[in-house]
Amino acid sequence: MSADNCAGNVSVPLRNILNSIQCVRDRVRDGESNESDGAFNLSNFWDTLNQAVKAVSQEATKLSLAFSKPPLPSQQDGERLAESIMKSVLTLSTVYYWLPKSQGISLRRQVRDATVEVLEGVAQLVEVILSSPLQSLSQEQLTSTGSVWSACDQFAQLPQDNKGAVLVVLSAQIGVVKDAIEEIEQALSEAHDPFSDVLDDDQEGEEPRGNQDTYWSEKDRCIIGPCQGLMKASAACLRKLMSAVKANGDVTTAQSLAQLDDLADITKEISPGVDDLALCLYPPMDYSGVETNQVQYSFYCLCVSFLHTPLLSSLHRSSHVCGESQLTWVQFLEGAVDHNLQKAKDLIQQDS
Structure with a gap:
């Protein structure tokens, strides 16, 4: 990734959130859930998680649109966009950590994998924006944005228990x-055996x-x-x-x-x-x-x-x-x- 591809200092907040998102993704992939001392409300968890996923999808769309054509966002606008998408990513990861192992390891694995896929998609989108020419919306940026949407949509198909x-x-x-x-x-x-019509006994010592x-x-x-x-x-x-x-x-x-x-x-x-x-x-x-x-x-x-x-x-x-x-x-x-x-x-x- 080259800073020449992003005018002025607008690339700085993007680089910072890229590193942060990658760190969050790695922690979700390898980390443990928070065990709940009291009763856990699975229905409330799903409502909150789906809201968090929707927020990530919306923030990713805003970010992609802001960098889809000139003029580039100002440094101040770029910082606001970076803060908003980082806030949505942290909220998603926090809600994921609510799900305790006591609700089932299989369920938690599938929610974890879906969460990691969203985080990877957002990180890839930020990376594409940093590395792509900004004169027009590139096909790679369109594909990356669509990948985030697709990863978020998968949450609707996840098992509920x-x-x-x-x-x-x-x-x-x-x-x-x-x-x-x-x-x-x-x-x-x-x-098909090409020699199926030949008897082995007729080969007289040959292979x-x-x-x-x-x-x-x-x-x-x-x-x-x-x-x-x-x-x-x-x-x-x-x-x-x-x-x-x-x-x-x-x-x-x-x-x-x-x-x-x-x-x-x-x-x-x-x-x-x-x-x-x-x-x-x-x-x-x-x-x-x-x-x-x-x-x-x-x-x-x-x-x-x-x-x-x-x-x-x-x-x-x-x-x-x-x-x-x-x-x-x-x-x-x-x-x-x-x-x-x-x-x-x-x-x-x-x-x-």
Whole structure:
């Protein structure tokens, strides 16, 4: 950024607030919330937060318009603009800190991420104004202003409590598993063995079937089947679990809130599990990796379904989300996972 691009001293207050906004953003990203000793009014929090977000959006618009065409604001006007937008940023960050962890970690994370996105957008807008020619409104400044509006608008879509926040996590994981299933299915439909009509016995000592690193063998395709079954079982588990959270999720007690947060944390392990398992399936297939990642992936699926496991004794069937009425589908999932694991293991070890 060059001071030559901003006439006179009007750039000084902008540079100062840029540094301040970046500091506020970093504190929000890494800081802790203020714990409330008394009762916390979540409805009042949302009303105040939405007002604060609206104020930031308005102040960002004023700042962008002031620097969209000549003449530039005077130094005094520039200082007023800088003070106003800094006041709105500090108000937003202060209101965010009101939200205590006791309202749910998942909710707080999503509010934090949305707040950081707004602060990053405002910082980027100020930086663009400082670095862009001021003879006309640049496309970059228009884009940056729109990014602030978009980040502020996202607050209207945020979940209003921890139950809603966990449902957002579950929905995202369902999307991840669905995409992985569809990608494997598409790859299978498009992949073709160029030597499929040639028998290995006819190759007489030559390397049979050409470069098998580029396509799936018949054995590979058989192994992919139970892996797909495992992915589909986890997708079914997540859908059932999402329905259970919608029906039974409770945000009125500390224990229920903690169980919802534990569920969200475990569920988020499915994404890397899906990726690791899928990567091992592509040619040349890594049989050892398939076995390892199947076991790891299935472990997370079972944990998410709240099965009895020694490692997660606090998350077993006593959970308020998945009670006795959900045991049927939990047991069905357990059987599906075990079946696919054993089937893949038998196929991998066959002729080895």
